Amino acid sequence: MDSGALDRQGRMAINGDTRQPRVLILGAGFGGLSAAKALRNAPCEVVVIDRRNYHLFQPLLYQVATAALSPAEIASPIRSILSRQKNARVLMARVAGIDSARKRVVLQGGREEAFDYLVVATGARHAYFGHDDWERYAPGLKKIEDATDIRRRILLGFERAEAAADPEARKALLTFVVIGGGATGVEMAGAIAEVAHWALADEFREIDPTQARIVLIEAGPRLLPAFPEDLAAHARRALEQLGVEVQLGRAVEACDETGIVYGGARLPACTIVWAAGVQASPAAKWLGAEKDRAGRVIVAKDLSVPGHPDIFVIGDTALVMDDKGQPVPGIAPAAKQMGRHAGRVIAARLAGRTEAQPFRYVHAGSLATIGRSAAIADFGWIRLKGRIAWWLWGIAHIYFLIDFRSRFIVALQWLWSYITFRRGARLITGGDGEM
Amino acid sequence: MDSGALDRQGRMAINGDTRQPRVLILGAGFGGLSAAKALRNAPCEVVVIDRRNYHLFQPLLYQVATAALSPAEIASPIRSILSRQKNARVLMARVAGIDSARKRVVLQGGREEAFDYLVVATGARHAYFGHDDWERYAPGLKKIEDATDIRRRILLGFERAEAAADPEARKALLTFVVIGGGATGVEMAGAIAEVAHWALADEFREIDPTQARIVLIEAGPRLLPAFPEDLAAHARRALEQLGVEVQLGRAVEACDETGIVYGGARLPACTIVWAAGVQASPAAKWLGAEKDRAGRVIVAKDLSVPGHPDIFVIGDTALVMDDKGQPVPGIAPAAKQMGRHAGRVIAARLAGRTEAQPFRYVHAGSLATIGRSAAIADFGWIRLKGRIAWWLWGIAHIYFLIDFRSRFIVALQWLWSYITFRRGARLITGGDGEM
Numbered sequence: 001m002d003s004g005a006l007d008r009q010g011r012m013a014i015n016g017d018t019r020q021p022r023v024l025i026l027g028a029g030f031g032g033l034s035a036a037k038a039l040r041n042a043p044c045e046v047v048v049i050d051r052r053n054y055h056l057f058q059p060l061l062y063q064v065a066t067a068a069l070s071p072a073e074i075a076s077p078i079r080s081i082l083s084r085q086k087n088a089r090v091l092m093a094r095v096a097g098i099d100s101a102r103k104r105v106v107l108q109g110g111r112e113e114a115f116d117y118l119v120v121a122t123g124a125r126h127a128y129f130g131h132d133d134w135e136r137y138a139p140g141l142k143k144i145e146d147a148t149d150i151r152r153r154i155l156l157g158f159e160r161a162e163a164a165a166d167p168e169a170r171k172a173l174l175t176f177v178v179i180g181g182g183a184t185g186v187e188m189a190g191a192i193a194e195v196a197h198w199a200l201a202d203e204f205r206e207i208d209p210t211q212a213r214i215v216l217i218e219a220g221p222r223l224l225p226a227f228p229e230d231l232a233a234h235a236r237r238a239l240e241q242l243g244v245e246v247q248l249g250r251a252v253e254a255c256d257e258t259g260i261v262y263g264g265a266r267l268p269a270c271t272i273v274w275a276a277g278v279q280a281s282p283a284a285k286w287l288g289a290e291k292d293r294a295g296r297v298i299v300a301k302d303l304s305v306p307g308h309p310d311i312f313v314i315g316d317t318a319l320v321m322d323d324k325g326q327p328v329p330g331i332a333p334a335a336k337q338m339g340r341h342a343g344r345v346i347a348a349r350l351a352g353r354t355e356a357q358p359f360r361y362v363h364a365g366s367l368a369t370i371g372r373s374a375a376i377a378d379f380g381w382i383r384l385k386g387r388i389a390w391w392l393w394g395i396a397h398i399y400f401l402i403d404f405r406s407r408f409i410v411a412l413q414w415l416w417s418y419i420t421f422r423r424g425a426r427l428i429t430g431g432d433g434e435m
Numbered sequence: 436m437d438s439g440a441l442d443r444q445g446r447m448a449i450n451g452d453t454r455q456p457r458v459l460i461l462g463a464g465f466g467g468l469s470a471a472k473a474l475r476n477a478p479c480e481v482v483v484i485d486r487r488n489y490h491l492f493q494p495l496l497y498q499v500a501t502a503a504l505s506p507a508e509i510a511s512p513i514r515s516i517l518s519r520q521k522n523a524r525v526l527m528a529r530v531a532g533i534d535s536a537r538k539r540v541v542l543q544g545g546r547e548e549a550f551d552y553l554v555v556a557t558g559a560r561h562a563y564f565g566h567d568d569w570e571r572y573a574p575g576l577k578k579i580e581d582a583t584d585i586r587r588r589i590l591l592g593f594e595r596a597e598a599a600a601d602p603e604a605r606k607a608l609l610t611f612v613v614i615g616g617g618a619t620g621v622e623m624a625g626a627i628a629e630v631a632h633w634a635l636a637d638e639f640r641e642i643d644p645t646q647a648r649i650v651l652i653e654a655g656p657r658l659l660p661a662f663p664e665d666l667a668a669h670a671r672r673a674l675e676q677l678g679v680e681v682q683l684g685r686a687v688e689a690c691d692e693t694g695i696v697y698g699g700a701r702l703p704a705c706t707i708v709w710a711a712g713v714q715a716s717p718a719a720k721w722l723g724a725e726k727d728r729a730g731r732v733i734v735a736k737d738l739s740v741p742g743h744p745d746i747f748v749i750g751d752t753a754l755v756m757d758d759k760g761q762p763v764p765g766i767a768p769a770a771k772q773m774g775r776h777a778g779r780v781i782a783a784r785l786a787g788r789t790e791a792q793p794f795r796y797v798h799a800g801s802l803a804t805i806g807r808s809a810a811i812a813d814f815g816w817i818r819l820k821g822r823i824a825w826w827l828w829g830i831a832h833i834y835f836l837i838d839f840r841s842r843f844i845v846a847l848q849w850l851w852s853y854i855t856f857r858r859g860a861r862l863i864t865g866g867d868g869e870m
Binding site for chain 2: 053054073083093425428
């Protein structure tokens with residue numbers, strides 16, 4: 001198995017004689033799926049390769065980490081999403097490298113897949129800025145397993161505090177630190193506060209969960225740098241009303257299983273969540289392409305890799321500038337727009353049109369939620385906060401969930417949580433889940 | 436921390452002076468929870484100890500293993516269930532042993548909990564009849580992690596078959612073996628057949644999931660020995676209509692990662708599920724009590740341990756005879772009845788009544804499902820099969836789910852699956868979940 005198209009069996013072999021151009025898409029996130037769908041009617045074979053069997057709705061991953069939703073409610077099998085797109089195939093495999101000269105993607109295990117066009121949409125992962133050893137103490141939130149791991153840590157914190165005899169140990173077990181004041185950090189801190197103050201309030205006998213300390217630490221001077229100052233200040237007040245301590249302007253200097261050191265002070269804490277930085281997937285290394293400090297490939301105006309007009313890099317893996325000369329943000333709508341653009345450029349080329357098609361990012365708006373009835377929204381022409389922004393946030397997220405079943409079930413789970421103040425997925429599973 | 440009641444902090448210390456009798460319940464399954472609830476109004480402190488933070492509705496675990504339901508839909512936090520029972524506490528901990536002379540339960544880590552009365556309801560786990568090495572190749576189905584592991588294996592089987600070049604390898608990847616023809620084995624085999632023939636049917640390009648081979652192997656002469664012969668024969672026909680191969684009278688002789696040997700023949704298979712036997716939890720060892728071959732404690736008529744009138748063993752951990760001299764079956768209703776009985780005996784003793792109260796098992800009926808519109812039910816006075824038994828099975832299981840939220844969500848998931856022939860929780864997570 002070393003030469004892709006020639007080795008495959010069955011139906012593919014039949015296509016062997018009248019071979020269509022082959023578009024490989026690496027990654028079935030928002031960008032990769034949009035690219036695949038944009039090629040729906042194009043005369044080509046589309047192969048989507050992902051190391052997972054599902055597309056993950058990452059914006060709601062923090063709700064899995066805080067026991068509000070189940071993993072399956074925000075994940076859909078890639079095969080189901082593309083089952084009706086007749087020119088699309090799905091392959092579950094991990095990419096080991098790209099041979100751009102021979103136009104082949106090398107998969108783990110040695111198998112190769114040939115391509116005529118390639119779309120790299122492999123996303124990003126956490127970055128610990130040179131402190132990779134922190135990862136085991138302060139997990140980040142990118143994968144389903146990250147979310148169930150963080151859920152396990154948060155819930156175990158309360159369980160172990162209930163059983164602890166020593167007041168100092170109990171205090172550390174009830175201290176939850178979130179590092180990073182971007183949207184993910186703000187959402188995590190708010191949601192943990194809601195778990196402690198509402199969902200668990202009546203259920204312990206030795207401890208009082210409402211006494212839990214939730215600390216949000218941001219090295220920069222303010223929260224939510226992507227939002228206007230007044231909305232960020234509103235978010236901060238809303239967090240503080242939920243009982244979150246917001247600590248700005250002090251970076252984390254050390255991190256281990258007993259807690260953190262920040263701004264010279266030690267904070268004993270048993271649960272630490274990392275939301276401070278991301279690093280692009282190693283596409284630049286695979287392609288030998290130029291990259292920025294975050295590892296993002298610096299792409300041409302049409303999202304192709306300079307020198308490789310048939311290879312496109314999109315989403316969190318690409319550095320693209322908007323009309324104002326700012327980098328396009330690493331958010332789902334941006335990835336979708338890039339995916340659609342790359343798909344359309346490829347479709348145009350397949351149709352024989354070769355004129356340049358520069359990508360133009362349209363920013364629809366920014367949304368972030370803090371907790372129950374608290375959110376902020378910035379649409380440029382209007383800024384919203386509080387209850388109205390929160391409803392908008394909820395409706396938008398339901399709307400963008402990929403399948404009907406998920407939309408319906410998530411809406412119901414939220415309605416139930418809204419009415420009861422409870423959370424439906426409070427399972428401690430995996431690892432130390434069993435005591 | 437070595438002397439339980441004396442060492443605990445906070446609210447418990449306040450109770451120190453006017454100490455109430457203390458009932459420890461080990462295990463928050465059907466039996467343990469029923470015992471706790473039966474002590475709701477008794478003048479005692481009830482402490483429920485479980486190594487998990489949730490009660491698991493085990494009868495539907497096979498639906499998690501076959502991607503129909505999410506773990507959180509069949510699991511409820513023990514604390515939530517008991518939050519309104521003011522005399523109940525919950526402790527998440529693992530039992531290491533029982534010191535029946537000193538009336539203390541020893542927890543892992545060395546901590547001890549004193550008791551006046553003890554209810555042991557720690558259930559059962561798989562038994563491999565002396566072949567413990569088979570467990571890694573043929574996992575059983577008792578825990579949430581077992582279910583997501585089996586789900587991962589089943590779904591990965593199809594994914595790897597889609598990528599496989601060698602026809603023999605592909606065939607083994609598409610062969611699913613279920614060992615054991617009791618209710619769990621029948622349900623698993625039927626559900627895997629439904630996954631292959633309906634849920635995945637249109638989603639692959641290289642393989643045809645409907646060609647998957649599902650083999651149910653039972654060493655005994657027939658399926659479902661707990662059911663009358665005619666109903667078991669109906670179940671077998673229903674399975675065969677679903678495309679399951681039923682192999683009776685041949686025991687499995689070997690089992691490894693490439694397949695099994697049974698009745699002298701080798702069957703290459705990449706996914707093997709064990710549903711052939713259970714072994715009681717080590718309560719007999721902890722108590723130094725007499726046990727049967729399956730490890731169950733042989734209890735007195737009131738469910739107490741002979742020689743230890745204050746210690747009760749219930750559920751799958753106890754061997755109890757019904758009016759006909761048959762062992763009470765290891766099913767949820769039996770565990771619930773035993774739990775309620777043990778709770779009532781303790782409550783009566785606390786109220787000063789010491790007359791003997793023998794346990795009497797009332798068998799309400801047996802239900803098993805094979806697949807869509809196919810089930811069997813035996814109520815003694817009436818036997819049902821087919822669609823009516825299937826609806827009855829569904830309604831009974833929804834009814835017995837412990838919380839309102841789960842009932843509602845499970846009913847919706849089933850309705851959705853019934854209409855669409857799809858399955859909502861098709862995630863490959865954990866372990867090799869990421870390729």
